[in-house]
Amino acid sequence: MPIKQLFLCVFLLLSSLISQSNHIQIISIDNISYISLNEFIKTTNFKYKFFDDNNKAIIYHKKNRIVLSGNSSFFLINDDVFHLYTNIIDNKNDFYIPVKSFIMHLKENHLLDNIYLDSSEELLIIDFPDYNISNYFLSERGNGFSITLNSSKTFDEDLIALWITDNNWLSLSIPGAIIDTSSIASIPLKSPIEEIKTVQMKNSAQISFLLNIIPDDFELSSYDNKMVISLYTAQELNAQKIKEEKKKYIIDTVVLDAGHGGKDPGACVQSCSIQEKTITLAVTKKIGEELEKLGMKVIYTRQDDRFVPLNQRTHIANSNDGDLFISIHVNSISNSPRTKGFETYLLRIGKTDDAIKEVEKRENSVIDKYENSSLLYEKLSKINATIIQDANAKQSAHLANLIQQQLAISTNDKLNRGVKQAGFQVLWGVAMPNVLVELGFITNKDERKNLTSSKYQIKIAKSIVNAIMMYKQNYEQNILK
Numbered sequence: 001m002p003i004k005q006l007f008l009c010v011f012l013l014l015s016s017l018i019s020q021s022n023h024i025q026i027i028s029i030d031n032i033s034y035i036s037l038n039e040f041i042k043t044t045n046f047k048y049k050f051f052d053d054n055n056k057a058i059i060y061h062k063k064n065r066i067v068l069s070g071n072s073s074f075f076l077i078n079d080d081v082f083h084l085y086t087n088i089i090d091n092k093n094d095f096y097i098p099v100k101s102f103i104m105h106l107k108e109n110h111l112l113d114n115i116y117l118d119s120s121e122e123l124l125i126i127d128f129p130d131y132n133i134s135n136y137f138l139s140e141r142g143n144g145f146s147i148t149l150n151s152s153k154t155f156d157e158d159l160i161a162l163w164i165t166d167n168n169w170l171s172l173s174i175p176g177a178i179i180d181t182s183s184i185a186s187i188p189l190k191s192p193i194e195e196i197k198t199v200q201m202k203n204s205a206q207i208s209f210l211l212n213i214i215p216d217d218f219e220l221s222s223y224d225n226k227m228v229i230s231l232y233t234a235q236e237l238n239a240q241k242i243k244e245e246k247k248k249y250i251i252d253t254v255v256l257d258a259g260h261g262g263k264d265p266g267a268c269v270q271s272c273s274i275q276e277k278t279i280t281l282a283v284t285k286k287i288g289e290e291l292e293k294l295g296m297k298v299i300y301t302r303q304d305d306r307f308v309p310l311n312q313r314t315h316i317a318n319s320n321d322g323d324l325f326i327s328i329h330v331n332s333i334s335n336s337p338r339t340k341g342f343e344t345y346l347l348r349i350g351k352t353d354d355a356i357k358e359v360e361k362r363e364n365s366v367i368d369k370y371e372n373s374s375l376l377y378e379k380l381s382k383i384n385a386t387i388i389q390d391a392n393a394k395q396s397a398h399l400a401n402l403i404q405q406q407l408a409i410s411t412n413d414k415l416n417r418g419v420k421q422a423g424f425q426v427l428w429g430v431a432m433p434n435v436l437v438e439l440g441f442i443t444n445k446d447e448r449k450n451l452t453s454s455k456y457q458i459k460i461a462k463s464i465v466n467a468i469m470m471y472k473q474n475y476e477q478n479i480l481k
Contacts, residue, residue: 024124026117027096032086033117034096035124037068043126044112050093057095062182064111068095075102077109099124131180133205138190144215144233145192149207150226151177157222162229164218167249169197170209172220172229177205192231251472253297255322255432258284259329262307267332267442276330276442277305279451283439284328286461294469314429324399324468325434330451332443340444342407342460343417344400345436346393347428395433395475402467403437410463415440437464 024043027034037057041048047060059066067076070090074081082105089096099117103124106112114127132152139146149172161173181198184207189195195210215231222228258281260266266276281302288298299320301313308316317325333339400419408416439460440447450456 022126022128024126026099026122026124029089029096033099033121034089035099035102036091037095037097038093040097055090061111062185064109066111068097070095073098075105077105077111080109129178131178131183133174133177133207134180134183135187136184137187138193141230144231145213146231147193147209147229148226149229152225154225155222155227157220157227160220160222160227162218162220164211164215168211168214170211170215170218170229170231171206172208172227173204173206174227175204179205179207249476251323251475252295253299253321253323254291254468255299255301255317255320255325256284256288257301257313257317257325257327259327259436261302261305264307267330269332269442269448274442274448274452276332279330279439279442279457280328281305282454283457283461286457287326287328287464290462290465291468294465296468311429317434318429318431322432324471325430325432326399326464326468327434327436329436329438331438331441333441334443337443337445340441340447341415341417342404342411342440343438344403344419345438346396346400346419346421347430347434392431392433395471396435398474399433399467399471400435402470403435403464406463406467406470407460410459 022043024035024039027036040046041059044061048057050057055070057068059068065076065078068088069075071087073084073087075084075088076082084098084101084105086098086101088098103112103115103117106115112126114129116125117123118125133149134152136147136149139148155174155176159175162171164170179198179200181200184196184198192211192213193209194212197208197210199206199208211231213231213233215233217232219230220227221230258277260275260277260280262277264277265272266280268275281304284300285303288300291298299316299322301316302308313327331343397419404416404419440451442448442451
C-alpha cells in the first residue's frame, strides 16, 4: 500500500474514533457557549421526545425528566424549575442550550456527575463510568428465592454487608462496586421484589430490594463473578406475618409543631402586638382537635406559650413514634406589604434561592437569638440530615402537595405559592415524612385580618386535616393492599 494511502487510512480511523468519543463541540454565539441538543442526545444515548406544536423537548434519564422550551431561559428537572440565565436558541429541528449553566444544574442534581468543559472550552466532555454490576435475575426455589447479581469481577464476600430493615428493605453494600442504575431499573419487577433502589457512592455502592415476603433467614455468597442472595421462607406462615407487619405502618400518630413560642415571638407586626407564635398555636390546636375527632393520636411540641428549642421538637417527634410531622408557621416580608399567599416547604439543605433563603434565615434565627446553641446543631451533620430526609422525601413531597391543594380549594387558588424547599432546622433529623407550612403573610393587611380570625383559622385547619387524611388513605392503600 502506498504511504499516502496508509496515512489516509490511519487519519480516517482516528477521525472515526474521535467522532465516537463522548465529546460534544461547543458552539459560540455572541461570546456565549452553547451545545446542540441533538448532539447531546446522540452522545448520551438518552431517550427524548420533541414536540413541534409547543416547541418543547423532553429528555428521559433513569427516572428523571428534563423539559426544555425553545426561546426560554427556564427549564425543568422533574417538577423543579431552574434558570439558564440565557435563552435556549430554537434552531429549526434542534435547540442550542447554554452549556455552562445547563451542566451546573445537571451536576448539582446528580443527573450527570462526570460532565465538564475541556481546558479550551471548545468541547463538552462526558465520562461514563466503567460499570461492574449491570444486571440481576431472580430464581424461585423450593425453600424460597435467590437474587443473583452479575458482575465483571468477584467481590470479596467478607467485605460485603447484607441486612434487612423493619419495613422489609433488603440491602446490599458492596465496596468497589459501580452499578449501572439504568440497566438495573430497566429489568421488569417480579414478585417477591416490589421496588429497587440504588445508591452510588465514591468507593462503594448500595442496592436495595423491597420484598413482599418476610424471609425466615437469608445469606450471601460471592463467587465466579456473581453475588447470590438466598432468601429462605416458610410459605404457609408468610401471609400472616406480612399482614401483622403491615399493621405497624398504619398512620395513626401526627406530630403537630406550633412554630416559635415563649421568648421567641416569631414574625410580628404593629409594635409586636400581633405575633406569629399566637397564630401558629391557635391553628395548631384547631388542627389537633379535628384530627382527634377522626380517631387520630396527636402529639404537640407545645400546647401553650412556651419556648421549645428546635432540637427538642425533633426529639419529641421521634421519641413518640410519630407517623407525620407538620410544623405550622406564618410568613412575613417587611419590604413588600402586598405579598400574600401560602406555601409548604420540604427540607433541602444548602440549595435554595435568595428569596427562600430569607424565609429560611428568619425561621432558623431562633438558634442564635434564643438558644445560643449553634454548635449543638453542627453535631447533626448536613450529610446525616440529608440521608434521613431522603428516606422520606417522596412521602413528604406528596403530603406537601396535598396540603397546598386543599388550602387552595378552601381559600383561593391565586394564593397558592406552591411547594418549596429550604434548610429549616426544625425538620433536620425528623425520622418521618415532614413539612413546614407557611399559612400566609402577617405583613399583608388582608391576610393578617384572616390569620387572626378564629373562623378563618378553623377553615385552614380543616384543609390541612383533609390533606392529612387523604395522604393516610393513599399511603395505606399501597401498604395494606
